Amino acid sequence: MFRATWLATLLAVPLLAHAAGAVTYKSELGPLSVTPVVQGLHHPWALAFLPDHTGYLVTERPGTLRVVSPEGKLSAPVSGGPAVWAHGQGGLLDVALSPQFREDRLVYLSFAEAGPDGKAGTAVGRGRLSDDLTHLDNFTVIFRQQPKLSTGEHFGSRLVFDRDGYLFIALGENNRRPTAQDLSKLQGKVVRLFPDGRVPDDNPFVGQKGARPEIWSYGHRNQQGAALNPWTGTLWTHEHGPRGGDEINVIERGQNYGWPRATHGIDYSGVPIAEAKGTSLAGVKDPVFFWPKSPAISGMAFYDADRFKAWQHDLFIGALSDQALIRLTFEGDKVNHEERLLGELKSRIRDVRQGPDGYLYVLTDADDGQLLRVGLQQPSH
Numbered sequence: 001m002f003r004a005t006w007l008a009t010l011l012a013v014p015l016l017a018h019a020a021g022a023v024t025y026k027s028e029l030g031p032l033s034v035t036p037v038v039q040g041l042h043h044p045w046a047l048a049f050l051p052d053h054t055g056y057l058v059t060e061r062p063g064t065l066r067v068v069s070p071e072g073k074l075s076a077p078v079s080g081g082p083a084v085w086a087h088g089q090g091g092l093l094d095v096a097l098s099p100q101f102r103e104d105r106l107v108y109l110s111f112a113e114a115g116p117d118g119k120a121g122t123a124v125g126r127g128r129l130s131d132d133l134t135h136l137d138n139f140t141v142i143f144r145q146q147p148k149l150s151t152g153e154h155f156g157s158r159l160v161f162d163r164d165g166y167l168f169i170a171l172g173e174n175n176r177r178p179t180a181q182d183l184s185k186l187q188g189k190v191v192r193l194f195p196d197g198r199v200p201d202d203n204p205f206v207g208q209k210g211a212r213p214e215i216w217s218y219g220h221r222n223q224q225g226a227a228l229n230p231w232t233g234t235l236w237t238h239e240h241g242p243r244g245g246d247e248i249n250v251i252e253r254g255q256n257y258g259w260p261r262a263t264h265g266i267d268y269s270g271v272p273i274a275e276a277k278g279t280s281l282a283g284v285k286d287p288v289f290f291w292p293k294s295p296a297i298s299g300m301a302f303y304d305a306d307r308f309k310a311w312q313h314d315l316f317i318g319a320l321s322d323q324a325l326i327r328l329t330f331e332g333d334k335v336n337h338e339e340r341l342l343g344e345l346k347s348r349i350r351d352v353r354q355g356p357d358g359y360l361y362v363l364t365d366a367d368d369g370q371l372l373r374v375g376l377q378q379p380s381h
Helices: 004-011 177-181
Strands: 017-019 022-025 032-041 044-049 056-060 064-068 092-097 106-114 120-129 136-144 156-161 167-171 189-193 215-218 222-228 235-240 246-250 289-291 297-302 315-319 324-331 334-341 349-354 360-364 369-376
Touching: 032 056, 032 064, 044 349, 044 360, 044 369, 056 092, 056 369, 064 092, 092 156, 106 136, 106 156, 120 156, 120 167, 136 189, 167 222, 235 297, 297 360, 315 360, 324 349
Parallel strands: 044 092, 156 222, 222 297, 297 349
Antiparallel strands: 017 022, 022 032, 032 369, 044 056, 056 064, 092 106, 106 120, 120 136, 156 167, 167 189, 189 215, 222 235, 235 246, 246 289, 297 315, 315 324, 315 349, 324 334, 349 360, 360 369
16 A cells, blocks of 8 residues: 555546556546556666566665565665765666676666765666675676766766667766866766676777777766667667756767757856857757757656557656656657656656556656556557
8 A cells, every 4th residue: 555645645636547556647648547566765766677577676866776576565775786975966876787687687787976086976887686686796886987077966877788788878967068078088978888897999989099988979968868769779868958958869979969069958047058159060969859948857768568559659758847757759750749747746757667568667756756657548459
């Protein structure tokens, strides 16, 4: 059973039905069913699915990794993880399973890591999840964002393995705008690595003087969503703009995505971004979509399951300040429609993933955060 406060929230909003723990809302494609899986999460940030429907891994930003059982039981913190710098936007961030998890049981975590001068940067490490799901063995840091410049802002970060097994890490620029264009620094970049942290020889800036060999693309602000397009195999990321200009990008090898020289946003003070030269520049890749008013986007999932055919080829993105789950539809790579879902919850949506069962799973960012299962009321199969 979920708490009375959760029930009160649900009963205070317009519902179509309420049975067996599920609550139904309206959507353009028919009734939307939302079922609580677990609550009591402390600012959950990211979600991964253990194989064979054996449970979920959830990161909590203050620094804990949790296991949620298929029945919705929340574990004690998993031991053996990294030392996390939990200040401002920093903390324990993304989680991803090794593509060979059934054989190696490796779990990858991104997190804010302290430096010697009180500043921090994003780091990524991996450890073996014990068979009893209680601890990580031999956790080892395989990547460190250098230099460490953040005082609590813009760590990113998302982890994605591509079809060839390379690990992509989508990073923020630590709220140090010029670093996104500086190839000697790892702020505001997408990096590409082997799973053990080694740098592939065919990365675009390998051997270039003054450039970090890890870099795959640059000119990014604060990337908090990344997903592999299941139909093309290409990496997509999205990033927070400043005041306006949240954007979605298709990531290509060696390309510049513009920040802060090209942006659709302005400074939080209301003045133009000092370095900005326009919304589109020669030699800069334009976003495939942007929001003039920032929803504060986080988490991203393409839908390619058979369970809800009406959602196939759609893209789902969480919104923090706008407190919604955003559904985008496409013609090719062009967005042709946007729908806002779950606004009745009045919850910050931090992450969204497609589950192996074909449902969507979302995390709400709160002191008492929740993992929710979301689907259309009538499966199409």
